[in-house]
Amino acid sequence: MGFDVAIAANAAHAPLVTAAGCEHRELPGDMSHLVNPAAPGKKATGADLRRYMRELGDYMDLAATGTLAAAEAGTDVILANAIAPYAYDVAEALGVPAIGAHLQPTEPSTAYPPVLLGTGRSLGPAGNKLLGSLISAAKAPYDAPSARIRQVLGLPKKARSASERTRRKTNRPILHGMSPAVFPRPADWRSGLSMTGYWWPEAEPGWQPPAELVDFIADGPPPVFIGFGSSAALDADFLLSAARRAGVRAVLQGVDGVSGTNAISIGAVPHEWLFPQMAAVVHHAGAGTAAAGLRAGVPTVSVPIYTDQPFWAARITALGAGPHPVPYKELTTERLAEAITQATTAPAYTARARQLAAALASEDGTAPVVAALRSASKPI
Numbered sequence: 001m002g003f004d005v006a007i008a009a010n011a012a013h014a015p016l017v018t019a020a021g022c023e024h025r026e027l028p029g030d031m032s033h034l035v036n037p038a039a040p041g042k043k044a045t046g047a048d049l050r051r052y053m054r055e056l057g058d059y060m061d062l063a064a065t066g067t068l069a070a071a072e073a074g075t076d077v078i079l080a081n082a083i084a085p086y087a088y089d090v091a092e093a094l095g096v097p098a099i100g101a102h103l104q105p106t107e108p109s110t111a112y113p114p115v116l117l118g119t120g121r122s123l124g125p126a127g128n129k130l131l132g133s134l135i136s137a138a139k140a141p142y143d144a145p146s147a148r149i150r151q152v153l154g155l156p157k158k159a160r161s162a163s164e165r166t167r168r169k170t171n172r173p174i175l176h177g178m179s180p181a182v183f184p185r186p187a188d189w190r191s192g193l194s195m196t197g198y199w200w201p202e203a204e205p206g207w208q209p210p211a212e213l214v215d216f217i218a219d220g221p222p223p224v225f226i227g228f229g230s231s232a233a234l235d236a237d238f239l240l241s242a243a244r245r246a247g248v249r250a251v252l253q254g255v256d257g258v259s260g261t262n263a264i265s266i267g268a269v270p271h272e273w274l275f276p277q278m279a280a281v282v283h284h285a286g287a288g289t290a291a292a293g294l295r296a297g298v299p300t301v302s303v304p305i306y307t308d309q310p311f312w313a314a315r316i317t318a319l320g321a322g323p324h325p326v327p328y329k330e331l332t333t334e335r336l337a338e339a340i341t342q343a344t345t346a347p348a349y350t351a352r353a354r355q356l357a358a359a360l361a362s363e364d365g366t367a368p369v370v371a372a373l374r375s376a377s378k379p380i
Contacts, residue, residue, distance in 0.1 A: 003373060008070035019204045025073060027066035029059045043329045057141045064145035068152070071096075077376045079175075082106045085160050086146040088167070093153035097376040100174030101369075103287040104308040107174075107193055108132030111186035118306050120314025120325070129188075137161045175369055178287070181359040182294060183315055194372075197365030198291045200272070209273060213251070216264045220249055222279040223263075224340055227253030227289075228303070236265070238333060245337030248279065248344060271296070280343040282336070285313035285325065294321060297357030299349035301339045303328055320352035 006023040007013075010030055017024040064086040071078060071090045079101040080087035091098035104115050110125035114132040123131060138161075146160045171192040177199040185195045217223065224246070226239050236255040240263055243250035250263045251274070258265035271289070275281055275296030283289045285302035290312040293300045300322035302313030313325035323342040326335050343349055 003370075006070065006073070006075070008067055016201075020202055025066075025070035027063050027070070029062035029066075031059065053141060057144065060142045061145045061148070064142070064149050068149060077373055083142060085142055085163065086149045088163060089146055089149050089153065089155060093155055098172075099372055099376060100172070102174055102176050103178065104311065105176065105178075105183070105186070106136075107168075107186075107189060108136055109186045110188050112311065115308040115311045118310055120304070120310035120312075136164060173372060175372055177365060178291070179360055179363055179365075181356060181363070182291070182319065194368060196368040197363035198295070198360065199365050199369070200295070201270075203270065203272065207270065207273075209269065210266070212259070213264060213266055213269065216249075216251070217277050219261070222277060223249035223251050224280045224282060224344065225251045225253070225275065225278045226282040227251075228284045228305075241333040242336040242340065245333060246340035246344070248340060251278070280322075280340060280349075282340060284328075285309045285316065287312060290316060291360075294319075294353065294356050295360050297350075297354040299323075299343040299346075299353050301326070301336070301343050303331060303336070319356060320348065321356055322349055322353075 004023070005021075006025050007017045008025045008027050009017055010027050012030065014024045014026070060083075063084065067084060067087050068090050071087075071094060075094070076096055078087050078091045078096060078098045080091075080098055082100070082102045082104060088098045105112060106115060108114070108129055109132060110129045113119055113121065113123050113128050114135045116135055117131070122128060140160065143160045146163075147157070150156070150158065168190065171190055173192045173194065176193065176195045177197075178195060179197050180195050183195075185193075224243065226243065228234065234254070236252065236258055239250065239252050239255060240258070243263060249261075252258055252263060252265045253267075253269070255265050271292035272295070275292055275298060278296070278298050280299045280301060281289075281293040281296070282301040282303065283293065285300070285304045286309055290300065290302070294316070300316045302309075302316055302322060302325040304310040304313040304325055305328040310325070310327070316322045317324055323339050323346075326339050
């Protein structure tokens with residue numbers, strides 16, 4: 001049995017969705033506008049944080065409205081990510097099953113600090129669980145949108161935190177698209193929380209790399225990839241200075257106009273093609289990019305900025321697949337160059353990265369998702 005899949009996402013992601021053979025249903029808003037941290041090496045001020053939270057709340061409200069419209073266009077099952085609790089309210093009103101589909105661990109646990117706290121440092125088993133529970137019950141930017149959607153749909157009033165407690169008590173399923181080889185399943189997770197392995201995108205049929213990029217990679221020792229995805233906040237001069245200090249050739253993503261013998265700027269290029277050809281990858285350690293780097297079997301330099309990025313950066317270091325992270329708020333060209341040098345000259349990082357890549361290659365993250373969808377789609 002196959003499935004017709006529609007993905008609700010911002011307009012910027014439409015080509016990626018349709019290239020995967022899925023229907024794109026647009027969510028209004030643009031997440032990239034929410035990423036505006038202070039300059040490298042600077043901490044965000046209180047005013048920065050207040051502005052960010054206002055903008056995040058506005059985005060969540062648009063996303064909730066878009067989620068409702070996307071579901072009303074027709075659905076039999078809803079997969080909800082970790083920051084879309086209003087999807088459960090929509091599913092309740094439509095009378096369809098909802099399954100969590102998360103790229104990071106969000107359940108309060110003794111095994112890790114709450115990822116929304118933006119730290120990779122453990123607070124100890126008791127501290128991790130207590131703070132995770134407190135944050136789960138605290139106010140969040142998606143609370144007001146969830147309440148509004150429930151009102152629009154004629155559902156009884158129920159706080160988002162109360163709905164989450166109900167889902168825990170009833171052991172509602174959440175699929176986690178991550179590998180136990182990278183993050184072992186916590187012993188205190190309830191049975192409804194499953195770890196499937198990573199969810200890799202299909203290769204785009206007929207895709208060909210730019211000839212200039214192919215020539216650049218071939219014209220010297222393996223370069224280092226430096227890119228920060230939707231968190232792009234560094235200019236070309238900063239990245240080029242770090243690469244020169246480290247003495248490496250560089251492939252730069254997120255900046256334009258760089259072309260030469262030692263560096264080149266690129267647009268969207270599939271990680272599964274590009275990363276295995278690199279000497280190391282430098283990125284913000286978001287869930288997907290971190291996974292792609294580990295899959296490629298090359299060392300990682302993490303520059304985490306917020307939310308779950310410090311968590312994944314800490315995991316990469318703990319696994320021995322890269323040097324200690326360089327937090328964005330402490331970033332300088334000197335520190336970044338030093339981390340790149342460590343990643344590209346210490347054989348242990350490469351050896352460990354290759355071991356992890358072999359483990360990931362043996363996993364099938366798709367089969368558990370298909371099984372969950374088949375189970376949810378069965379008539380009651």
